[in-house]
Amino acid sequence: MKPLLEALHIKKKFQTLTAVDDISLHVAPGECLALLGPNGAGKTTTVEILEGLQSPDSGTVKLFGQDMTPRSKRDLMQRVGVMLQETNLYKKLTVKETLSLFRSFFKQGLDVQQAIQIVQLEDKQNARLEELSGGQKQRAFLACALVNEPELLFLDEPTTGLDPQSRRMIWDLLDKEKGKGRGILLTTHYMDEAEYLADRVAIVDHGKIITEGSPEELIRQYCGEQVLSFSFEDTDARHENLLEENLAWFKQVKKVQNRYEFIAQNLVSAIHDLTQATSKLSLKLAGIEMRRSTLEDVFLTLTGRSIRDA
Numbered sequence: 001m002k003p004l005l006e007a008l009h010i011k012k013k014f015q016t017l018t019a020v021d022d023i024s025l026h027v028a029p030g031e032c033l034a035l036l037g038p039n040g041a042g043k044t045t046t047v048e049i050l051e052g053l054q055s056p057d058s059g060t061v062k063l064f065g066q067d068m069t070p071r072s073k074r075d076l077m078q079r080v081g082v083m084l085q086e087t088n089l090y091k092k093l094t095v096k097e098t099l100s101l102f103r104s105f106f107k108q109g110l111d112v113q114q115a116i117q118i119v120q121l122e123d124k125q126n127a128r129l130e131e132l133s134g135g136q137k138q139r140a141f142l143a144c145a146l147v148n149e150p151e152l153l154f155l156d157e158p159t160t161g162l163d164p165q166s167r168r169m170i171w172d173l174l175d176k177e178k179g180k181g182r183g184i185l186l187t188t189h190y191m192d193e194a195e196y197l198a199d200r201v202a203i204v205d206h207g208k209i210i211t212e213g214s215p216e217e218l219i220r221q222y223c224g225e226q227v228l229s230f231s232f233e234d235t236d237a238r239h240e241n242l243l244e245e246n247l248a249w250f251k252q253v254k255k256v257q258n259r260y261e262f263i264a265q266n267l268v269s270a271i272h273d274l275t276q277a278t279s280k281l282s283l284k285l286a287g288i289e290m291r292r293s294t295l296e297d298v299f300l301t302l303t304g305r306s307i308r309d310a
């Protein structure tokens with residue numbers, strides 16, 4: 001299948017800071033690619049280059065098989081939907097008026113009423129944007145992005161700051177749109193969002209894609225499926241030193257509050273090692289549990305940092 005979007009070797013510097021450092025990516029019809037990375041990783045700059053809002057210093061962008069140039073951009077953008085981040089630009093307009101405005105930018109597309117129905121805002125269509133909740137506002141912006149029935153959707157952090165229920169509702173709406181064959185390029189720093197929506201995830205750090213694959217592939221490749229999480233009734237720095245001496249993998253554990261987490265390639269032998277070491281050192285385990293690895297663990301394995309702390 002021909003890609004809807006293809007970017008090759010994109011670079012962008014701001015003075016001495018390299019915000020985007022040789023990024024290449026593609027999105028096929030019906031596919032969602034997520035750029036996942038911490039704040040400042042270069043995701044927004046990348047997306048703005050792909051949307052034609054910023055020019056790259058070097059590299060090429062093709063939309064629907066055509067080079068994006070200042071001349072071709074206008075026509076190409078007729079086939080693209082961009083979901084705005086929270087903005088106060090149109091806060092005095094109602095949902096219906098905002099959608100009519102967006103609809104007027106495009107030659108073809110949905111009726112305003114159809115767009116309102118898709119995002120389930122019928123009962124709020126006459127409300128001003130400033131009167132909507134965060135989740136309703138994001139759904140209104142999603143309707144704006146869908147009003148021209150785009151083949152490709154750009155979503156920059158679509159659910160940042162929303163409560164779990166509103167996030168879930170946006171995810172379900174986006175999943176349906178993907179099912180209609182639309183390609184989606186999503187940026188997010190939420191692992192669960194990338195895991196839920198993305199067919200492929202490109203992990204971005206310091207302007208580079210450091211790895212790419214389906215969430216399952218990345219987890220299998222870098223983490224194994226399981227994380228062993230444990231805590232002691234009583235530990236201090238001295239105990240931690242002893243554990244380092246007696247437990248080969250203890251140097252690799254991550255401390256999360258009073259728990260220790262270890263990404264275990266072989267869970268059975270990790271549990272065996274742990275119980276042997278604790279009984280030798282007369283330490284009492286307060287709890288031991290296993291959880292599924294996540295993309296957060298992949299990021300941690302690759303960078304030594306957590307996405308949130310990075």
Ligand SMILES: Nc1ncnc2c1ncn2[C@@H]1O[C@H](COP(=O)(O)OP(=O)(O)OP(=O)(O)O)[C@@H](O)[C@H]1O
Pocket residue numbers: 014017018019037038039040041042043044045046189
């Ligand atoms: N116009 C600009 N001038 C100077 N520096 C910029 C500009 N835009 C972005 N940057 C810098 O480039 C880097 C990448 O920023 P960008 O917004 O692309 O990251 P991001 O991954 O989208 O982060 P966030 O999740 O916080 O939006 C950051 O260090 C940022 O400060």
